[in-house]
Structure formats: structure tokens, C-alpha cells
Amino acid sequence: MKKYNKDLSYSYTLGLFPTFELLNKKKSxxxxxxxSNKITEDVKDKIINICNKNNIKYIYDDNFICKVAEKENCYxxxxxxKKINILEDDKSHLVLVNPSNMGNVGTIIRTMLGFNYRNLAIIKPAVDIFNPKVIRASMGSIFSVNIAxxxxxxxxxxEYKNHNIYTFMLDGKNKLKDVKINYPNSLVFGNESRGLDKSYIKYNSVVIPHNDEIDSLNITVAIGISLYKFTE
Amino acid sequence: MKKYNKDLSYSYTLGLFPTFELLNKKKSxxxxxxxSNKITEDVKDKIINICNKNNIKYIYDDNFICKVAEKENCYxxxxxxKKINILEDDKSHLVLVNPSNMGNVGTIIRTMLGFNYRNLAIIKPAVDIFNPKVIRASMGSIFSVNIAxxxxxxxxxxEYKNHNIYTFMLDGKNKLKDVKINYPNSLVFGNESRGLDKSYIKYNSVVIPHNDEIDSLNITVAIGISLYKFTE
Known part of the structure; x- marks a missing residue:
């Protein structure tokens, strides 16, 4: 067992919250x-109970936790x-083109799940979605979402010919509030600093209007607003 | 000149982007x-030009930059x-009750500005709003917003008796899409982890509906959605 790196075939949930999500949502x-030997009795009992019921192995190893976890309060x-899923063809998707910030991707996954978008397409190159930092920022939501x-x-x-494509761009042709929403849809967002390039304007391109005193909205904010409107 | 700490009467913009915003928006x-001696000629010329026109002192001091900036590419x-403003009585406000995360507050300020909310009330105790990390996360937007x-x-x-108070809570009584929007308003959000306590339900309380698979939306996402809807 090693410190996490992206070439491993497995990854880690660090801490109680994401580990419970893992155990509840993706036992397989x-x-x-x-x-850790420092874990409180009640939490330990809960975890061991789930493990026993599902034939999941558990061990005590503070040295290992110390090695893989950065925070001290990880018990x-x-x-x-790591497993890649097939996206549901009849459901709407979020598509991230070249995402590069792990905290953002985690927060985006949490937001998706809250608004019932459960299928995430990542266009490479992209940040390592299975990095424990993404898992943590997603608060374990990553175990409830299909990712391809x-x-x-x-x-x-x-692969997804029937989806209605909406591309979110600063120079998008339709204001978010005027967009006609069709299903299933794919909401497409670009990289945090570069956005989508001009080739994406040919789809149903959408702009979230804001004044010109800021360059752009933060991507997690922009995606939150869009998911809210598409499911309002 | 010292490394930043919250008791100083001054703070720092680290890097080109926030420093230009400071020079353009809050020269006084x-x-x-x-x-830094490593700064490129064209950027240096631009900055010195602004300084000369406005009688602003500038010096070269790589040691100082090294001391206050954490990132190496800060030139x-x-x-x-630090200056606290009076909020505009006839304009709408954002109110943050006990915010605790610097990156969040910076992103929130950037979002506010984009949606023309230019008055921010902070209810103490709160994170140090003038910390260079907040300035950086706001991308300099902080110099275009009144903060009290x-x-x-x-x-x-x-102090603001005429404002229509909207409190955002998980158990808010009105769904965001059904809220009647009055002006000027104050949109009130709680701490990142605790939210607002029950005493806030007596105002016009608002919920952003999401499913129960997540505990709550990230606060910057929730504020983004709310500001978008209130200015849609």
C-alpha cells in the first residue's frame, strides 16, 4: 500500500465522511x-458492522494512515x-472539457448530485478525478455519480448522439434565462481559465450574463447556476 | 514592512492582477x-506610469516580495x-454571518460584483477579509465593493431598517423560484458549516431546493445561484 499517485489502480477516501459514503454507495x-487506534468506539462499531455484514476486510494501521493522509485528524x-462507468444514455449529462483544479471538480460533483445530474463526462487531458483531494472536496458524492x-x-x-448539447461560453448566443431546455441534455463547460474555444459556439451556446467588472464567474458558481436553472 | 498579519493597518496585493485592480479602483x-527585478519591461512600464501619474511611491525589493508572497511567480x-466603508442605504446588500473560509469569501466577492451587488456586510466573528488570500481569491474585486x-x-x-431581509436556510419557508423580490434587499447567508440558526427563520426565509443526497450546497454555489436569481 502506497502513498496515492494517479497510476495506481486504487485510491483512498480520507476521513469518516467520504469513507461512509463509499461504504454506503459503492460497497463493491x-x-x-x-x-486508526485513535478512532472513537461508536464510529468504529458502525464501520466494523458494515464491514462484517458485507465481507469487507478491515485492519488497524496508524502508520499507513499517517502516510496517506495529510490531515492529522484522519481516523x-x-x-x-478505481472504476469508470458507462453514462446513462437517456439521462442528462454534465461535460467538463479539460478540468484542471481538483477542489473545483469535487465541488462540482457535489453540486451535480444535489441537482440530480448523475452522469459526468470528462474530456481529456484532465485532472486526476480519483485523487483523494477530489474525493474529499466532493464529500463522497463521487460514489453516487457515473463518470466516463x-x-x-x-x-x-x-457515443451520445441523442443528447441536446448546450455549451456555456462568455460569448454564448443565448442568455441562460431564455434558453429552451430539451431532454436529455449535455451541459458543456470549458477549462477553469480558458473556457471553451470558438469551435463550441456552433452548438446551442449559452451565456450567464454578468457585468464586465469581472472577467468571468468562477466555474463552480457558473455550473451551480446552470444546473439550478436546468432543473428549476 | 512585515509578513502579513491581521493586526496590521495595511495589507498586500500579491501579483499583477490584484495589484492592477488596486491601482485602478482604489488609488487613494x-x-x-x-x-521585483524579475518583472517584465512592459508590465513594469505600465505600473510605473500609473504610479508617476498618481504620486504613488514604488521601490524594487525582491527580499520583501520573497517574504510576503508565498508563490514564487509574484513580481x-x-x-x-485597510479601510472599512459605509454601505449604501438605497442599494441591495449581501450579508455574511460568521464566514470562516478565506477562499470562499474571495470567490463570493467576485460573484457579488459580477451581479451588481456592491455592498457586503460581515457579521463578526469572521475571517480576516483583508488577508492577501481573500484579495487573491477575489481577483481584486474587493476594491470595487463596500465592506462593513x-x-x-x-x-x-x-442601521438598515428599510432593507427587505431574505435569509437563506436549509429549512427556509419559500422556494427560491417563488420568492417575491423587493428592493433594496439584504441576502443573508450563514457560516459555511453551520448555516444560519433557527432565529433567522422569522424573516423572509428562502431555500434553494436540492435532493437529500447531499447535505447542502457549497456556500459559494448557493450565493451564486441566489444572486443570479435576484438579478435575473
Whole structure:
């Protein structure tokens, strides 16, 4: 068992909250649970109970926790298999083109789940979605969302021909409040600093109007507003 | 000149973007500009030009920049006087009760500005709003927004009797999409982890509906959605 790196076939949930989400939502992916000797009795009992019921191995190993967790107050770690899912063809999707910030992606996944968007397409190159920092920022929501990777947006389109594509751009042609919403849809957002390039304007392009005193909205804010409006 | 701490009467802009915002929006607060010898010619010329026109002192001091800036690629620092403003009585306000995360507050200020909310009330205790991390996360937007501090929400109310108060809570009585919007208004949000306590339900309380698979929306996302709707 090693400190996390993106080439491993498994990753870690650090701390109680994401580990409980893992155990509740994706039992089949759990390889092992690591407990600290400092864990409180009631929490320990809860975790061991779930493990026993589901034939999940658990061990005590403070050295390991110390090695993989950065924060001191981490008393449990879940080891889980990275697994890529197939997106649901009849459901709406969020599409992130080249996302680069781990905290943002985690917050975005949490927001998606809250608004019933449960399918996330990532267009590569992209940040490592399975990094424990993403898992933590998602507060474990990542275990309730289907995630798939694509080498290009064209490749994504080829697989999901029936989706209504909405591309969010600073020079989008339709204001968010005037957009006609069709289902299933794919809401497409660009990289945090560059946005989507001009080639995306040919789709149903959407702008969230704001004044010119800021360059752009933060991407998690922009996605939050869009998901809210599309499910309002 | 010292490393930043909250008891100083001045703070720093670290890097080009926030320093330009400071120079463009709040010249009267600038005490001095510190340049690195590594700065590029064109940027240096621009800054020195603004300084000369406005009688602002500038010096070269790489040691100082090294001391106050954490990132290596910081080639300019602005030193500015902390100043608290009076909020505009006839304009709408955002009210943050006990905010505790610097990055969040910076992103919130940037979002406010984009949606023309230019008055921010902070109910203490709160994070240090003038910390360079907040300035950076706001991308300099902080210099375009009036900010005032209050010891309690009651004290804020006493000063702004004419404002229509909307309190955002998980158990708010009105759904965001059904809220009747009156002006000027005050949109009130609680601490990132605790939210607003029950005493706030007696105002026009608002909920942003989301499913129960997440505990709550991230506060910057919730504020973004609310500001969007209130200015839609």
C-alpha cells in the first residue's frame, strides 16, 4: 500500500465522511478499510458492522494512515478500486472539457448530485478525478455519480448522439434565462481559465450574463447556476 | 514592512492582477508598490506610469516580495491601507454571518460584483477579509465593493431598517423560484458549516431546493445561484 499517485489502480477516501459514503454507495469497490487506534468506539462499531455484514476486510494501521493522509485528524481510510462507468444514455449529462483544479471538480460533483445530474463526462487531458483531494472536496458524492472519460469532445458526441448539447461560453448566443431546455441534455463547460474555444459556439451556446467588472464567474458558481436553472 | 498579519493597518496585493485592480479602483488606499527585478519591461512600464501619474511611491525589493508572497511567480506587491466603508442605504446588500473560509469569501466577492451587488456586510466573528488570500481569491474585486463589519445581526438591522431581509436556510419557508423580490434587499447567508440558526427563520426565509443526497450546497454555489436569481 502506497502513498496515492494517479497510476495506481486504487485510491483512498480520507476521513469518516467520504469513507461512509463509499461504504454506503459503492460497497463493491471497497478493497479494504484501514482504522486508526485513535478512532472513537461508536464510529468504529458502525464501520466494523458494515464491514462484517458485507465481507469487507478491515485492519488497524496508524502508520499507513499517517502516510496517506495529510490531515492529522484522519481516523479511517477506505481503499477502493478505481472504476469508470458507462453514462446513462437517456439521462442528462454534465461535460467538463479539460478540468484542471481538483477542489473545483469535487465541488462540482457535489453540486451535480444535489441537482440530480448523475452522469459526468470528462474530456481529456484532465485532472486526476480519483485523487483523494477530489474525493474529499466532493464529500463522497463521487460514489453516487457515473463518470466516463473521452479523448475528445467528438468522441463523446459519437457515443451520445441523442443528447441536446448546450455549451456555456462568455460569448454564448443565448442568455441562460431564455434558453429552451430539451431532454436529455449535455451541459458543456470549458477549462477553469480558458473556457471553451470558438469551435463550441456552433452548438446551442449559452451565456450567464454578468457585468464586465469581472472577467468571468468562477466555474463552480457558473455550473451551480446552470444546473439550478436546468432543473428549476 | 512585515509578513502579513491581521493586526496590521495595511495589507498586500500579491501579483499583477490584484495589484492592477488596486491601482485602478482604489488609488487613494495605495501606500506603496514593490517591484521585483524579475518583472517584465512592459508590465513594469505600465505600473510605473500609473504610479508617476498618481504620486504613488514604488521601490524594487525582491527580499520583501520573497517574504510576503508565498508563490514564487509574484513580481509585484501593492501595499494598501485597510479601510472599512459605509454601505449604501438605497442599494441591495449581501450579508455574511460568521464566514470562516478565506477562499470562499474571495470567490463570493467576485460573484457579488459580477451581479451588481456592491455592498457586503460581515457579521463578526469572521475571517480576516483583508488577508492577501481573500484579495487573491477575489481577483481584486474587493476594491470595487463596500465592506462593513457588525458585531451582531441586530446591529446591522438597526442601521438598515428599510432593507427587505431574505435569509437563506436549509429549512427556509419559500422556494427560491417563488420568492417575491423587493428592493433594496439584504441576502443573508450563514457560516459555511453551520448555516444560519433557527432565529433567522422569522424573516423572509428562502431555500434553494436540492435532493437529500447531499447535505447542502457549497456556500459559494448557493450565493451564486441566489444572486443570479435576484438579478435575473
Amino acid at each position: 469497490l471497497v478493497k479494504k478499510i484501514i482504522l 479511517v481510510v477506505g481503499i477502493f478500486e 472519460f473521452f479523448d475528445s469532445f467528438a468522441e463523446y458526441l459519437k | 488606499l495605495v501606500k506603496k508598490i514593490i517591484l 509585484v506587491v501593492g501595499i494598501f491601507e 463589519f457588525f458585531d451582531s445581526f441586530a446591529e446591522y438591522l438597526k
